[in-house]
Each structure stands twice: as C-alpha cells, then as structure tokens.
Amino acid sequence: MTKKDHKPTPTPAKDTNSPDPMIQALEAKLARAVADYANLEKRFQRDSSHVIKFATANLITKLLDLRDNLDLSDQSLNDQGISMLLAQLDKIIQEEGVVKVDTSGDFDPTCMECSELVAGKQGQIIATTRTGYKLHDRVLRTASVVIGSGSSKGSDPKGLKSKT
Amino acid sequence: MSKTIGIDLGTTNSVVAVMEGGKAKVIPTSEGANIIPSIVEPEKGLVGTVAKNQMILNPAKTIFSIKRLIGRKMTDKMVKDTQGKVPYEIVEGKAGSVAVKVGDKTYTAQEISAKILQKAKVDAEAYLGEKVTDAVVTVPAYFDDSQRQATKQAGQIAGLEVKRIVNEPTAAALAYGLDKKKSGKIAVYDLGGGTFDISILEIGDGVFEVKSTNGDTFLGGDDFNHVIIDWIVAEFKKEHNVELDKDMQALQRIRDAAEKAKIELSSSKSAEINQPFISQGSNGQPLHLTMTLTRAKLEELTGDLVKRTIEPVKKALKDAKLKTTDINEVILVGGQTRMPLVRKAVEDFFGREPHKGVNPDEVVALGAAIQAGILSGDVNDVLLLDVSPLTLGIETMGQVMTPLIERNTTVPTSKSQTFSTAADNQPQVDISVLQGERPMSADNKSLGRFVLDGIAPAPRGIPQIEVTFDIDANGILNVSAKDKGTGKEQQITIKNATNLSEDEVEKMRQDAEKYADEDKKKKDLVDKNNEAESLIFQTEKTLKDAGDKIEEAERQEIEDALKELKEVKAKDDATLESIDEAIKKASESLSKYGEKLYKAAAEAESGSDQTGPESTEGPKDDQPEEGEVVDEGGDEKKEDKKKKK
Numbered sequence: 093m094t095k096k097d098h099k100p101t102p103t104p105a106k107d108t109n110s111p112d113p114m115i116q117a118l119e120a121k122l123a124r125a126v127a128d129y130a131n132l133e134k135r136f137q138r139d140s141s142h143v144i145k146f147a148t149a150n151l152i153t154k155l156l157d158l159r160d161n162l163d164l165s166d167q168s169l170n171d172q173g174i175s176m177l178l179a180q181l182d183k184i185i186q187e188e189g190v191v192k193v194d195t196s197g198d199f200d201p202t203c204m205e206c207s208e209l210v211a212g213k214q215g216q217i218i219a220t221t222r223t224g225y226k227l228h229d230r231v232l233r234t235a236s237v238v239i240g241s242g243s244s245k246g247s248d249p250k251g252l253k254s255k256t
Numbered sequence: 257m258s259k260t261i262g263i264d265l266g267t268t269n270s271v272v273a274v275m276e277g278g279k280a281k282v283i284p285t286s287e288g289a290n291i292i293p294s295i296v297e298p299e300k301g302l303v304g305t306v307a308k309n310q311m312i313l314n315p316a317k318t319i320f321s322i323k324r325l326i327g328r329k330m331t332d333k334m335v336k337d338t339q340g341k342v343p344y345e346i347v348e349g350k351a352g353s354v355a356v357k358v359g360d361k362t363y364t365a366q367e368i369s370a371k372i373l374q375k376a377k378v379d380a381e382a383y384l385g386e387k388v389t390d391a392v393v394t395v396p397a398y399f400d401d402s403q404r405q406a407t408k409q410a411g412q413i414a415g416l417e418v419k420r421i422v423n424e425p426t427a428a429a430l431a432y433g434l435d436k437k438k439s440g441k442i443a444v445y446d447l448g449g450g451t452f453d454i455s456i457l458e459i460g461d462g463v464f465e466v467k468s469t470n471g472d473t474f475l476g477g478d479d480f481n482h483v484i485i486d487w488i489v490a491e492f493k494k495e496h497n498v499e500l501d502k503d504m505q506a507l508q509r510i511r512d513a514a515e516k517a518k519i520e521l522s523s524s525k526s527a528e529i530n531q532p533f534i535s536q537g538s539n540g541q542p543l544h545l546t547m548t549l550t551r552a553k554l555e556e557l558t559g560d561l562v563k564r565t566i567e568p569v570k571k572a573l574k575d576a577k578l579k580t581t582d583i584n585e586v587i588l589v590g591g592q593t594r595m596p597l598v599r600k601a602v603e604d605f606f607g608r609e610p611h612k613g614v615n616p617d618e619v620v621a622l623g624a625a626i627q628a629g630i631l632s633g634d635v636n637d638v639l640l641l642d643v644s645p646l647t648l649g650i651e652t653m654g655q656v657m658t659p660l661i662e663r664n665t666t667v668p669t670s671k672s673q674t675f676s677t678a679a680d681n682q683p684q685v686d687i688s689v690l691q692g693e694r695p696m697s698a699d700n701k702s703l704g705r706f707v708l709d710g711i712a713p714a715p716r717g718i719p720q721i722e723v724t725f726d727i728d729a730n731g732i733l734n735v736s737a738k739d740k741g742t743g744k745e746q747q748i749t750i751k752n753a754t755n756l757s758e759d760e761v762e763k764m765r766q767d768a769e770k771y772a773d774e775d776k777k778k779k780d781l782v783d784k785n786n787e788a789e790s791l792i793f794q795t796e797k798t799l800k801d802a803g804d805k806i807e808e809a810e811r812q813e814i815e816d817a818l819k820e821l822k823e824v825k826a827k828d829d830a831t832l833e834s835i836d837e838a839i840k841k842a843s844e845s846l847s848k849y850g851e852k853l854y855k856a857a858a859e860a861e862s863g864s865d866q867t868g869p870e871s872t873e874g875p876k877d878d879q880p881e882e883g884e885v886v887d888e889g890g891d892e893k894k895e896d897k898k899k900k901k
Contacts, residue, residue, distance in 0.1 A: 132277065165532065169542075201302060201306045207508050231287070
C-alpha cells in the first residue's frame with residue numbers, strides 16, 4: 093500500500109457561481125435521454141393496450157371487403173344459403189366488438205364519406221353504398237354514402253376524374 | 257423546452273415527425289394514420305380525412321392543394337391554371353396575394369395552410385404529451401422568398417414558431433445522413449401523388465446548396481392510377497359492352513382496386529382485380545369484373561408517364577452544368593418511386609443505384625425532424641451507443657451458461673440476478689464470467705473468474721448470492737457477487753468486453769447456429785439432470801422431516817425409487833429419456849404417499865428451527881432458479897461436482 097499525501101481537497105479553478113457550460117450541456121443531454129426513455133415507457137404502456145385493443149382490427153378490415161362481396165351476392169341472388177353465410181360472418185365481426193356506422197341520421201364526416209351527389213333532398217343521405225365500421229372509438233372504414241344535391245340532377249361523372 | 261417537430265407540408269398530404277431517442281419518427285394522427293390529407297373546410301373547421309370525406313358534398317367550401325397558391329400573386333400562371341381546375345373560388349387577397357372565398361368569408365392561403373399545421377401541432381401534442389411551439393417546415397426547392405415567408409406566416413397563425421424553412425430535397429438528403437459527407441452532388445427525384453420534382457444539390461462541409469430544380473407540377477401517382485382505371489373500363493366495355501365509368505359506385509370500386517393492384521405490382525409480377533357484381537347486363541343478370549393485371553402490362557400502360565419524368569431531369573442537370581456522371585448520390589422521394597419501372601428508369605439514367613431504406617412517403621418529414629433535432633440541440637453529435645455484441649453470463653450447475661446480459665443490449669447497462677449454492681454447506685461460489693452464444697459454458701469464451709467465500713453453512717439452494725453485471729459507458733465490465741446473508745462481496749473488472757472484431761463476433765454467432773441442435777440436446781440433458789437432483793434432494797429432505805410418521809414399507813418404496821434414479825442418472829450413457837423415466841417413477845411413488853408425507857413434514861417443520869424462511873417457495877425474482885452456482889473449482893474438478901451434486 094502506498095503512503096498517501098495529505099493534500100487539501102483541490103478547489104475548483106472556476107468561480108463556483110458560474111456553472112461549467114460543459115457540465116450544463118451534459119446535464120441537459122442526460123436529462124433529455126432520461127426523459128426520452130421515460131416517455132418511451134409511457135408510450136409503450138399506451139401502445140401495448142392499444143395494440144391489444146386493435147389487434148384484430150387489420151384482419152377484420154380485410155374481411156370487410158369479403159363481406160361487401162358476399163352482401164352483393166346476397167342482394168343479387170336471393171339465395172337463403174348465401175344469406176346465412178352473410179349472417180354468420182356478421183356475427184363473427186360483431187363478436188369482436190365491431191359495430192356498423194349508423195347512416196340513418198345526418199351525414200357525419202368523421203365516419204362517413206360522401207361519394208356522390210344525386211337527385212334528392214339537399215344534404216340528406218339517400219343511400220349507403222358501402223357499410224362503415226367502427227371498433228371502439230376508431231373508424232375502421234368510413235361508410236360511403238350518396239347524398240341529395242337538392243336538385244333533380246346528379247353529379248358530373250367527370251368531376252371525379254379531374255386532377256389537382 | 258419543448259420538442260421541435262418536423263412537418264412535411266405537402267400539396268396532397270402532410271406528414272409530421274419528431275426526434276426521439278436519437279431517431280426520427282413519424283407521429284401518428286389522431287385518426288391513427290401516418291398522413292394528414294392537405295384538405296381544409298374552414299367554415300366547419302374540418303381538416304384532413306374528415307374534410308376529405310365531405311369534399312364531394314361540399315366542393316365549393318373544401319379547399320385542397322392550397323400549396324399551389326400560397327405566397328403567389330394572382331397573376332402567376334400557376335394560380336390561373338389552378339383556377340380552371342378546382343371547384344372553389346380563388347380571389348385576390350391583400351396586396352395582390354391569393355385567397356379563397358368560402359361563403360361570406362375570405363381566407364388567405366396562409367390561413368388555410370395554418371389549419372393543417374394546427375392539426376399537426378395538436379396531434380403531435382397528444383402523442384408527445386407536452387406542448388409543442390416550434391417546428392421546422394419543408395417547402396419545394398423552387399419556392400421563392402415570398403412563398404417561404406408565407407409558409408412561415410402560416411406557422412405563426414397556427415401557433416408555431418417556424419425555426420427554419422427547409423428545402424424538401426435537402427430534408428430528404430438529411431434523412432439519408434448525406435450531411436455527413438464532406439462533398440458531393442446529389443440528385444433528388446421526387447414523384448409524389450400529384451407533382452414531380454427533380455432537384456440537384458451540392459453538399460460541402462455539411463451545407464447544402466440547391467444547384468437547380470425542375471419538374472412537372474401536374475404529374476404524379478394519381479396519373480398512374482388513372483391510366484389503369486381507363487384500361488379496366490376499356491377492357492370491360494370490350495367484353496360486356498357496358499360503360500362502367502358512367503356508374504359512380506362502380507367507378508369508386510374500380511379506383512380503389514386499381515390503386516391496390518398498382519401497389520401490389522411493385523412486389524408481385526401480377527395482380528388480380530376482382531370486383532363481383534360490379535354491374536348488370538342488358539338482361540339484368542349480374543356482371544363481374546375479373547381481370548389480371550401483369551407488371552408487364554402495367555409498365556406498358558405507364559411507360560410514357562415514366563419517360564415524361566426524364567426530360568425535366570435532363571434540363572435540371574443542364575442548368576446545373578453537370579453530367580450524369582458528376583452525380584454522386586441519387587435519392588428517391590414519394591410513394592410512386594416504389595414502382596420497379598420508376599426505380600429502373602432512375603438507375604439507368606444516372607448509372608447508379610438510388611438510395612433506399614427510408615420510407616419514400618416519410619423521408620421528407622423525417623429529414624425535417626432531424627433538422628428540428630439539430631436546431632434544438634438534440635442531435636449535436638448524435639450520441640452513438642454501443643451494444644454488447646455477444647451474450648455475457650456465468651457458468652452454473654451442469655456447466656451451462658446462464659446469460660445475464662443478452663447480446664445486442666445497448667450499453668451502459670446493469671443487470672442482476674440471484675443465484676444459490678449447488679451443494680449443502682458449500683462455503684464458496686466460483687463465478688466464471690463467460691461470453692458467447694452457446695448454452696454449454698465450455699463452448700464460450702471465458703473472460704475471467706473469481707471466488708466469493710465465507711458463505712455460512714446452509715442446505716443447498718438456501719444462500720442468496722446476487723450476481724451483478726455492469727457495463728459502463730467505456731465498455732468496461734464489472735462483475736460482482738454479493739452474499740446477501742453475510743453482506744460479503746467480491747468483484748472483478750474486465751476491460752474490452754465489448755471490444756471484439758467483427759469476424760470474432762460473426763464466428764461465434766455462426767457456431768451457435770451451427771451447433772444449435774447438438775447444444776440443445778446437451779443442455780436438455782443437463783436440465784433433466786438438475787431436475788432429478790432437485791427431486792432427490794427434496795424427497796430426501798421430506799423423508800427425513802417425516803421421521804417416523806411414515807410407515808417403513810412406504811419409506812422403503814420411495815427410497816428404492818430414488819436409488820434407481822440416482823443410478824440411472826450416474827450412468828455415462830444416461831439419456832434424456834432414461835432419466836425422465838426414472839424421474840417419473842420416483843415422482844409416482846412419492847405422490848402415492850404424497851399427501852400423508854407432506855402433512856407429516858409440515859407438522860415436523862412447524863416444530864423446528866428455520867433459517868431460510870423463503871427457502872422453498874416465494875416469488876420467482878427473489879428465488880434462485882435453475883441457475884445454481886457451481887461450487888469451488890472450475891472445469892478441472894469435474895469429479896467433485898458430480899459428487900457434490
């Protein structure tokens with residue numbers, strides 16, 4: 093073991109009133125890193141419960157396309173067998189907590205999309221061309237509705253193609 | 257100090273991003289998407305997807321593509337061109353600026369853009385959980401001073417201080433880390449939804465300079481979609497003599513299907529376009545749309561569009577007084593650049609492969625976030641952290657390696673785990689520090705070893721030895737072992753634990769894969785052996801404690817089963833199955849008398865002294881698990897180990 097020199101504790105060369113900018117910068121970086129981590133943890137908690145809640149959302153959204161086509165078959169062919177298939181699929185979707193967007197009332201752009209203006213009372217939903225679905229408070233797919241233009245004319249079909 | 261966000265304020269869509277933990281990340285909107293459609297209905301205060309949903313219902317009051325108008329004069333050609341194409345009213349604002357008339361009110365282009373920026377701000381605040389007051393906003397490289405100022409004003413109106421206006425191609429270059437280059441010439445090919453822009457940049461000492469720009473302001477991904485839609489409609493007409501484009505609903509379905517097919521064809525050679533019950537024939541029977549679009553056909557249909565992008569590129573090079581060979585880097589921006597034909601065209605033209613790896617839809621926003629980070633001091637010299645390249649752990653009973661720090665763990669870091677002794681009255685533990693990926697300790701690299709002695713006599717599994725691995729910011733590994741009972745502690749310092757050559761690391765990883773099956777068998781055997789050990793120990797203890805509460809015949813039966821287990825286990829050719837069988841037999845004989853036995857043992861225990869209350873049960877993280885520390889002596893003392901086990 094070596095003999096220790098009893099030196100007095102070295103005093104900092106700088107005036108203790110003005111903090112070392114290097115230390116300040118490092119402290120800032122550290123605080124930022126720790127904060128980022130804490131926020132990541134918080135986000136992870138939120139996202140985890142979010143992922144669990146919406147885990148099936150993607151799959152169900154894909155199934156909705158299938159449901160659309162099944163619905164079209166049902167309407168066109170009037171076959172009891174197909175109607176039963178449709179009912180079965182609807183039940184599965186419902187059990188996952190997915191609900192249909194109700195288009196019986198006023199137009200609501202948060203969950204509905206106006207695809208066309210047709211002859212009819214202005215602003216009123218004339219028909220639903222594609223069913224919309226919600227899962228909890230998230231819109232899985234907007235309902236596509238056709239709305240009255242207030243005149244006896246329909247929309248200009250070219251309007252959909254125009255650019256900008 | 258709040259975070260500065262980066263905003264790609266696009267003509268069709270906007271994206272918001274922020275730096276987090278040294279990485280740029282896109283912020284999801286309140287609707288859960290990654291983009292905000294640049295659409296505003298100022299009267300109802302709708303922005304984004306909500307505004308888009310009611311666009312057809314409310315065409316005169318729903319403003320889109322405002323970026324074409326911001327900062328311009330009414331007399332600009334672009335304003336005139338736009339006027340002919342949009343259903344909303346464009347009027348003159350203050351001092352010859354451009355505004356839109358919605359109902360009775362007039363909104364400047366800045367005010368409309370501000371609504372989009374405001375949504376970006378609100379969504380970012382919800383995501384970050386804190387107020388956001390500063391932003392970096394991107395603009396096209398060709399924006400003049402007036403357009404840049406107007407964009408800044410839009411930010412102010414939205415409650416954001418725009419710390420900097422960054423050129424979109426520059427942001428893209430930042431996202432690819434090209435600011436780290438000392439010098440070079442960069443071509444940024446941006447094919448978005450509605451516009452095409454080509455920019456030639458020069459970088460020198462971290463500063464970007466725009467040498468030239470060109471493009472086609474009415475050419476984008478949407479045009480590619482239209483070509484496909486036209487083809488579908490034409491083919492259907494040929495086959496069924498029905499004009500699908502007269503039916504709005506059918507057209508909507510076709511449009512969605514066309515875009516899906518286009519996207520699919522970027523990764524597949526062909527895509528099915530199936531839309532049953534798309535229409536009805538003249539006799540009322542249902543008509544189905546079933547077509548196959550091949551990549552070859554798509555390339556034939558869109559070839560001209562892609563060729564159209566080359567002219568502006570040539571012009572831009574000419575203006576910059578450069579040749580294709582002068583370009584060092586090529587970057588792709590915009591979703592449409594995912595198309596193989598586009599990529600190939602760009603690669604063929606410049607004679608070099610364009611950078612990829614960053615999502616082309618997000619690259620500008622990510623670059624803006626990086627700039628935002630640099631400005632707020634987040635990304636000064638990005639603190640690059642090391643990782644532990646290989647797993648670190650210690651040797652435990654059965655000569656297996658128990659990991660403490662998994663490979664690829666970011667350092668500095670610290671990890672502790674509690675272990676125990678392998679034999680009764682074991683006075684010390686031998687900590688052998690290992691590095692590697694294989695389950696058997698002999699196959700890994702030994703980094704060092706030390707001994708912790710002075711452990712109070714106790715049955716095996718009772719002492720609690722806390723082993724801690726700590727890697728500091730300099731990559732120095734400190735391993736310590738502390739006897740929680742006596743408080744005694746020993747440690748070892750190992751330098752360069754993270755300092756391995758790429759080759760060494762790779763070899764160890766490959767070996768682990770190569771020998772994975774064999775290693776697993778070995779480890780399973782060891783685990784099974786350990787399981788047998790535990791059973792033997794537990795049973796013997798229980799028998800002892802039961803004393804005379806158990807009948808002689810029953811005791812004999814159990815002891816015989818245990819004896820057999822010990823014999824089977826000790827054999828050199830003992831296999832997983834043979835030991836397992838013996839374990840099962842012993843367990844069976846034990847459970848036969850189990851209830852009786854445990855009752856008797858419990859009565860005995862409540863009467864005697866207990867030194868380790870948490871010895872047999874307890875929460876897993878308190879308890880030593882499978883990792884029981886090998887006792888004194890290292891690999892050489894194999895004989896002792898077997899005995900002591």
